[in-house]
Amino acid sequence: MSQAMRNYRYKRKAAGKCGRCGKPHKTGDMLCEACRIYLSGLPRKKKDTAIRELKRWNVTNHALYNWMMQNKITVGMLAEMVHVSGRAVERWIFERAVPREPVRAAVEKLIGMEVF
């Protein structure tokens, strides 16, 4: 929490308001009952959006993948080297995507072999 937000909350508290929602309350605490319960019940773990967890990263371009592993090249590094997005590189490795020219040529020149 920023200092500005903290100050703002203290001001609210001094004015007899909940530091979080700003509704008037009388207990003199920082938070009203509803906010106290809400905050204490907040899940601290990651959201249960299973999409990311369930996503399988099946390598489809093993030549490219192996070269990256052997040379300790990350998706971000390769993306930077050939001026594309990291997402584009992920598509080549995991989704059978083949870059258009001149990117394809640039990648294979960099790697020194045909990978697409």
Ligand SMILES: [Zn+2]
């Ligand atoms: Zn509140």
